[in-house]
Amino acid sequence: MLKILKYSFYDLMRSRWSYVYFAFYLLLGVVLLFLNNDLSKAVITLMNVIIVLVPLIGTIFGVMYYYSSKEFTELLLAQPLKRSSIFLGQYLGVAISLSMSLILGLGIPFIFYGLFMSNAIWDFSLLLITGVFLTLIFTALAFNIAISNENRIKGFGYAILMWLFLAVIYDGLFLMSLLFFEDYPLDKLSLFGTMLNPIDLSRTLILLKLDISALLGYTGAVFKQFFGTNFGLIVSFAALTLWIVLPVLRIVYKSKRKDF
Amino acid sequence: MSIPSAWSNTITVCASCPIKTIQEAIQQASEGDTILVKKGIYKEANLKIDKSITLIGEGLPTIDGEAKGEIITIEADNVTLDGFKIINVGVSYTTDYAAVRIVNSKGFIIQNLELEKLFFGIYLQKSNNGKVLNNKVKGEAVTEFTSGNAIHLWYCKNVEVRGNDVRKVRDGIYLEFSDNITITDNFSVNNVRYGLHFMFSNNNTVNNNVFETNGAGIALMFSKFMEVKNNVIKKNWGSAAYGLLLKEVNDANLKNNIFIENTVGITVEGSNRLVYSNNDFTSNGYAIRVKGACYENHIVDNNFLYNSFDISYNGRINDNKFNNNFWSNYTGYDLDKDGIGDVPYRPVKLFSYIVNRTPETIILLRSLFIDLIDFSEKVSPVFTPDDLMDDNPRMKRIEHDRN
Amino acid sequence: MIEIKDLHKKFGKNEVLSGLDLKIGEGGIFAVLGPNGSGKTTLIKCLLGMVIPNKGTISVLGENVKSGSNYRHKIDYLPQIANFPSNLKVKELITMIKDLRGKTIKDQELISLFKLEPFLDKKLGQLSGGTKQKVNLVLTFMFDSPLVILDEPTSGLDPISLLRLKKLIQAEKAKGKTILVTSHIMSFVEEISDEIVFLLEGKIYFKGSISELKDKTKQPDFEHAIASILTDNHA
Numbered sequence: 001m002l003k004i005l006k007y008s009f010y011d012l013m014r015s016r017w018s019y020v021y022f023a024f025y026l027l028l029g030v031v032l033l034f035l036n037n038d039l040s041k042a043v044i045t046l047m048n049v050i051i052v053l054v055p056l057i058g059t060i061f062g063v064m065y066y067y068s069s070k071e072f073t074e075l076l077l078a079q080p081l082k083r084s085s086i087f088l089g090q091y092l093g094v095a096i097s098l099s100m101s102l103i104l105g106l107g108i109p110f111i112f113y114g115l116f117m118s119n120a121i122w123d124f125s126l127l128l129i130t131g132v133f134l135t136l137i138f139t140a141l142a143f144n145i146a147i148s149n150e151n152r153i154k155g156f157g158y159a160i161l162m163w164l165f166l167a168v169i170y171d172g173l174f175l176m177s178l179l180f181f182e183d184y185p186l187d188k189l190s191l192f193g194t195m196l197n198p199i200d201l202s203r204t205l206i207l208l209k210l211d212i213s214a215l216l217g218y219t220g221a222v223f224k225q226f227f228g229t230n231f232g233l234i235v236s237f238a239a240l241t242l243w244i245v246l247p248v249l250r251i252v253y254k255s256k257r258k259d260f
Numbered sequence: 261m262s263i264p265s266a267w268s269n270t271i272t273v274c275a276s277c278p279i280k281t282i283q284e285a286i287q288q289a290s291e292g293d294t295i296l297v298k299k300g301i302y303k304e305a306n307l308k309i310d311k312s313i314t315l316i317g318e319g320l321p322t323i324d325g326e327a328k329g330e331i332i333t334i335e336a337d338n339v340t341l342d343g344f345k346i347i348n349v350g351v352s353y354t355t356d357y358a359a360v361r362i363v364n365s366k367g368f369i370i371q372n373l374e375l376e377k378l379f380f381g382i383y384l385q386k387s388n389n390g391k392v393l394n395n396k397v398k399g400e401a402v403t404e405f406t407s408g409n410a411i412h413l414w415y416c417k418n419v420e421v422r423g424n425d426v427r428k429v430r431d432g433i434y435l436e437f438s439d440n441i442t443i444t445d446n447f448s449v450n451n452v453r454y455g456l457h458f459m460f461s462n463n464n465t466v467n468n469n470v471f472e473t474n475g476a477g478i479a480l481m482f483s484k485f486m487e488v489k490n491n492v493i494k495k496n497w498g499s500a501a502y503g504l505l506l507k508e509v510n511d512a513n514l515k516n517n518i519f520i521e522n523t524v525g526i527t528v529e530g531s532n533r534l535v536y537s538n539n540d541f542t543s544n545g546y547a548i549r550v551k552g553a554c555y556e557n558h559i560v561d562n563n564f565l566y567n568s569f570d571i572s573y574n575g576r577i578n579d580n581k582f583n584n585n586f587w588s589n590y591t592g593y594d595l596d597k598d599g600i601g602d603v604p605y606r607p608v609k610l611f612s613y614i615v616n617r618t619p620e621t622i623i624l625l626r627s628l629f630i631d632l633i634d635f636s637e638k639v640s641p642v643f644t645p646d647d648l649m650d651d652n653p654r655m656k657r658i659e660h661d662r663n
Numbered sequence: 664m665i666e667i668k669d670l671h672k673k674f675g676k677n678e679v680l681s682g683l684d685l686k687i688g689e690g691g692i693f694a695v696l697g698p699n700g701s702g703k704t705t706l707i708k709c710l711l712g713m714v715i716p717n718k719g720t721i722s723v724l725g726e727n728v729k730s731g732s733n734y735r736h737k738i739d740y741l742p743q744i745a746n747f748p749s750n751l752k753v754k755e756l757i758t759m760i761k762d763l764r765g766k767t768i769k770d771q772e773l774i775s776l777f778k779l780e781p782f783l784d785k786k787l788g789q790l791s792g793g794t795k796q797k798v799n800l801v802l803t804f805m806f807d808s809p810l811v812i813l814d815e816p817t818s819g820l821d822p823i824s825l826l827r828l829k830k831l832i833q834a835e836k837a838k839g840k841t842i843l844v845t846s847h848i849m850s851f852v853e854e855i856s857d858e859i860v861f862l863l864e865g866k867i868y869f870k871g872s873i874s875e876l877k878d879k880t881k882q883p884d885f886e887h888a889i890a891s892i893l894t895d896n897h898a
Contacts, residue, residue, distance in 0.1 A: 007748075007759055014750045038657075040566050041588050052628050072748045077713045079763050080735035171629035178621050179614070186620035194623055203627055211625055214545025214568035216497040217523040218619050259674070259714040 001085035001092075004076065008093025012065070018097055021057060025105025033113045039120045043127060046106065047206045050131045051199055055138040056163050058098060062142025063159045065094045067152045074260050087143070087255040091248070095139040099132045106131075123209050130202040133240045137198045138163070140247035147254045166199050174200075187222040195235075198243045205236045274298035282307055282315070282323065289313050297321045297344070305350075309334045317343035320374065324348050325359075332360045338367040349378040356408060358383035362390070371395065380408035381429065388417040392424065399429035404453045404475075409434040413441060413461075421446065431457040432474065439463050448472075454479045454505075455493075458486070466491060473497070477522065479505040486512040494520040502527040503544070506534065514539060516660055524549045525567070528557075537561045538660045546572050546612075555579040563657050564588060568625060570607040571648075572616065578645035582607065586654040594655045605653040608644045610637035664689045664810060664841045665710065670719035672705055672865075679705045680716070681865035689809075692832065692842045694852045697862035698893055703845050704743065706862065707812055710843075711740055723810065736764070741803040743814040749788025753779065753798055756787060760802050770805040776827055777801060793819040804831060811835060811842045817851055829855060853885045861889075863896060 012018050028049065032042040069090065076086045110124060142159050149155035174193050178186055194200045207215060208227065215227040226232040271285045271293060279285050283304055285295045291311050299319030305328040309315070313336075322345040325331040329350040332341065339362075346359045358380035362368050368390035374397075375381045381397040384390070392411055401407030410426035413419060416438040425447045426432040432448030435441055436459045444467045448455035455471035456478045458464065466488045471477035477493035480486060486509065493503035502524035506512070509531040518540045519525035525544040528534075529551040540563045541547035547567040548559070557580040564570045565588045584600075592601035611630050615622050624630050637644060670683040679702045687693055695703050708714040709721060712728050712735065720727065726734040747756055757770055774780060777797040782790060790798070796819040803811070813832075817825055832855055836842060846852050852859075859876055861869040869876060869892070873885055882888040 003763055011748050011750050038588070044566060048626065048628075048631070051626075069748060071742075074713065074742060075747065076763075078711050078735065078738075078740040078742060079760070080732050081763065082732050168629050168632070171624055171627040175614070175621060175624055175629065178618055178624075182618040186618070190620040190623045200623075200627065203625075204623065207623075207625055210543075210566070211545065211568040213497060213521045213523050213543060214625065215622060217499055217501070217545050218622060223620070257715060260708065 001082075001089045004081070004086055004089025005092045005096070006089075008065075008069075008090045009097055011069075012093060012097040017061065017064075018101055021061075021098065022101040022105045025102055026108060029106045029109030033109055039113065039118055040123075043120055043123045044210060046124075046127055047203075047210065050127055050134070051203050051206070052167055054102065054131050054134045055167060055199055058095070058135045058138030059142045059159045059163045060156075061098055062091075062094055062139040063146045063155055065090070066143055066146035067155065077260055083255045084252045087147070087251050088248070091139060091143050091251060094143075095136045098135045098139065102131050102135065103128055126206065126209055130205055133244070134198065134202055137240070137243045137247065140244060140251065143251050144247050144254070147251060147258060166197050170197050171200065187218070191222060191226055195239045198240060201236055201239055201243070205233070205240075208232055208236075268292040268294060270294045270296055272296045272298065273302075275300050286313070305329055305331050307332045309336060309339055311336050312338040314340040315342065315344070316340075317345075317372075320345050322347060325350065327351070329355075330357045330361055334360070334362045334365055334368060337365050339365065340369040341371070341373065342369070343372045345374040345376070347376045347378075349375075349380070351379045351406070356380050356383065356412075358408070358412070361385065362387045366390065369393070374398075375410070378408070378410075378429070380412055381410040381426070383412045384414065384416050384419065386415045388419070390418075391420045391422070393420070394423040395425070397424065397426045397429060399427065401429050401452045404430045407452060409457075410451075413438040416441065420444075426451065428452070431455075432471075433457070435459065435461045435464065437461060441465075442467070444468050446470075448474060451475065457481075458483045462486070465489075470494075471496075471503070476501050476505055477503040479507075480509045480512065481505070481507045482509070484510040484512070487515075488512065488517060489515045490517065492518045492520070493525075494518070494522065496522045498523060502549070506531045509534065518542070519544055519547070527551065528554055530554065532556055534558070535560070538658070539563070540660070541565065541567055541570075543567065545569065548572075550574065550580070557581070558583070560584050561658055562586070563660075564607070565657070569609060569612045569615075572612040573608050573645060573648065574616070576643070576645050578648040580648075582648070582650040584652050584654060585650050586657045587650065588657075590653045590655075592653065599655050601653040601655055604649040604651045606638055606641070606644065606649045608648055609634045610643055613643050664724060666720075666722045667706075667709075668720050670706075670709060670721065671717045672702075672709065672714060673717055679865055680709070683719070683862075683866055685860065685867055685870070687841060687843070687860075689841055690836070690839050691857040692836055692844060692855055693858050693860055694856035695843060695845045695860045695862065696852065696889065697868075701862040702865050703862055704814065707740075707814055707843070707845065710812065711735065711738065737808050737810055739803045739806055739808045739811045741799055741811075741813045741816055743818075747787040747795070747798070749786060751787055752784055753787060753790070754783040756798065757801065757805075761805075764806055767805050767807070769807065770801060773801040773804055776831070777824060791819075793821060793824070796820055797824060800828065800831075804835070807838075809840055811840055813842065813844045815846055816844065817846060817848050825851075849886045849889065861892065863892070868892065868896075 032045055036042055145159045146155045194204050271289055273279050273282055273285045281304055282297060282302055286309060289295055294314040297317045299321050301322045301324055303324045303326055305325040320343060323331060325348045327348050327350045331346055331349060349359050350357045359375045359378050361383040363385045365387045366389050370382055371393040373395040376398050378399055382392055397410035407430040409431040410429040411421060411433045413435045418440045421443045423445045428450050430453045432451045432455045434457045438461045441464045446469045449472045451474045453475045455474040458480045460482045462483055463485045467490050469491045471493045473495045477496050496503050503519045503522035504526045506528040510533055512534045514536045516538045520542045523545045525541045525547045527549045530553040532555045534557045536559045538561050542565040544567045546569045547564050549572045552574045560583045562585045587605050590601055590605045592603040594601050611634055665687040667685040670680050672680040697703050705714055709716055723734050724737050779797055782794055858872055876888050880888040880891045882891050
């Protein structure tokens with residue numbers, strides 16, 4: 001698996017998309033910091049970018065890579081290699097190279113700006129960690145979609161739809177159901193609803209840092225426990241990890257049963 | 261000031277002295293005398309001071325009330341109490357026992373006391389023209405029903421409360437029917453109810469105090485002509501927590517205060533003609549929450565930095581002026597480079613209405629969907645007051661002059 | 664060498680292999696023939712474990728295909744359409760496959776046989792179809808495995824390279840290897856193969872030498888023999 005990972009990674013590191021992605025983040029970081037001159041605000045803007053764009057890029061990139069490396073995959077399949085190592089290797093290759101672009105692209109301008117001297121470093125690290133989680137999750141989801149759809153157009157369509165659903169539509173439905181059931185105690189429901197969407201989960205993690213003052217204004221006991229202690233942080237990270245593990249397991253499962 | 265006259269005597273109290281108790285010293289003292297109490301522990305309670313004397317502790321002697329009720333009661337003018345550690349006040353549900361109570365007196369100075377294991381700390385009752393300086397009050401309050409206030413003023417006038425450190429009591433400083441009180445340089449932290457509490461008190465000044473992690477920072481209720489300046493109010497967290505509560509307060513001036521990381525920076529209700537200027541609202545859940553019936557207020561030259569919500573409103577009616585503030589959430593531009601954004605800023609988000617209605621929806625804060633509905637509301641206001649905006653939002657954070 | 668029993672494979676509703684039985688012994692060149700859609704590629708992919716059968720067992724060199732991927736160390740496979748990662752250089756691809764499968768020194772010999780030296784530093788995306796096929800051939804033959812599977816090995820090759828390929832195949836056969844070939848070029852099949860395996864509608868229609876096929880169909884030459892099978896079964 002490590003060998004496949006290595007080659008996929010090299011392959012991607014050489015493709016121009018990785019540079020585009022890297023350059024995009026670099027530019028974003030530079031613009032936010034040096035035009036704004038306000039680290040805290042930059043971190044908040046970045047949060048918005050990260051929870052929307054990172055999943056989108058992970059999704060598109062994952063689907064694209066899967067389809068474009070199909071022949072290469074077939075070449076590998078005829079070699080004495082385990083199927084799971086081929087797909088996991090490719091998956092990790094994409095996810096790691098995307099994560100690297102993210103970390104370096106944003107990290108470099110922030111370091112130059114003097115991040116290490118600032119107390120925004122924790123917020124910023126949390127942002128990057130969340131970004132990496134989202135990359136891992138959405139690349140895995142994208143691989144799942146691609147592996148289940150031979151037709152590229154369909155695959156792309158479903159992938160974009162999935163992103164749109166998790167990034168926007170889900171929250172709309174979520175909000176409507178909260179308003180609809182407002183006469184009932186909702187704190188468990190709302191936390192549960194958050195766990196079901198990795199974008200919401202990551203958002204919650206960031207809220208724990210940026211908006212804790214507002215979140216502590218609510219009376220529900222579960223809310224209080226979740227936001228007032230480390231419980232929320234631990235549960236969110238556990239759920240995010242689960243969000244990586246489950247799609248990856250499905251990649252392994254599907255790849256073992258797929259014809260090429 | 262009670263300067264001892266040429267005829268005054270000094271009576272010394274210590275374990276090996278002829279006079280061994282403070283009680284005895286007070287009995288022997290005559291007007292204008294000084295009682296010097298040496299270091300040691302004095303188990304005495306219900307000490308009544310009914311003449312103008314000065315009590316000075318040397319090396320912080322301890323007066324242990326052994327929970328027998330009140331410890332010192334002052335019922336004479338021009339009494340000075342300086343440098344004692346007073347512990348174990350009796351707790352009662354019917355009588356407000358205090359470590360030091362001053363009744364119907366003038367010209368008192370209460371300073372450098374350390375109060376512990378108390379019910380009420382320093383209780384001023386119908387007393388005027390005195391000072392409460394540099395005392396340390398450390399309670400062990402858990403709920404507001406079984407605890408008292410550190411510094412309590414009831415029907416008092418012209419009192420200076422300065423440099424006190426009050427912790428873990430019910431209200432750090434409490435004023436009821438008290439006017440012309442100056443509250444400066446105090447440090448009020450971890451109190452279960454309010455850091456500072458005003459009821460029906462007018463013409464008071466609150467300057468340079470720090471309020472931290474109290475149930476709520478300052479509560480101003482049913483009062484007018486107040487001045488609140490240069491205070492730091494931070495980390496008041498919880499479902500009923502706020503940095504500053506303004507309820508039925510008129511003609512107050514709030515200037516140069518810093519509100520950091522409070523669930524709500526300011527909650528305001530039924531308050532008119534207030535001026536909020538040069539304040540910093542940083543990382544609060546809500547910077548200002550307007551609950552209704554607030555008219556002719558001016559919110560100018562403040563910094564609103566990274567608050568989850570800048571302003572929250574209940575109704576659609578607005579009679580308050582927002583002008584020349586800096587809003588970190590402002591996304592406009594300044595083409596004519598005059599430092600003022602070219603498009604107005606609307607500080608009230610639609611989402612704050614939704615959260616008011618269904619609090620659990622807070623979990624959706626900062627989601628793309630919420631941003632979208634907030635944006636559409638911004639473009640064409642339906643639920644939020646359409647005239648509520650800052651016409652001249654600043655492009656740069658204001659550097660306040662804080663001296 | 665290869666033993667296939669009762670092999671079934673469906674793609675959706677389309678049954679491609681329906682109860683195929685096949686035994687191939689050691690040594691010799693076997694041509695797998697059949698009309699389009701008869702299941703040639705599916706059969707080969709089943710052997711390689713790329714397609715998973717619905718039913719039936721396959722064993723290669725005594726090892727069940729299902730039991731793991733290690734048996735593929737004994738197979739050299741030339742895929743039909745060689746589309747390699749276009750960012751890689753030829754040299755890197757060869758190194759990579761060597762890295763994945765194990766060490767060999769035969770690659771140098773094969774590179775010079777197909778005159779690939781000038782292309783070693785080129786990216787695969789820049790190569791012509793024929794050159795890619797040569798690279799494909801190098802990758803296939805550089806490991807000395809007892810079983811060689813060639814899916815349309817002649818596609819895109821110029822006449823000289825074709826000659827070299829034929830020689831190469833014969834040489835491999837001489838080493839006692841079993842070679843499975845599919846091709847649409849009948850003359851090529853006739854020239855090199857020892858035995859024909861003819862697939863029709865998901866089953867083995869015929870297995871035997873070319874002369875046996877001619878006898879069976881009563882046709883004077885190979886091409887007509889094949890044509891007659893198809894017309895007999897479709898008319």
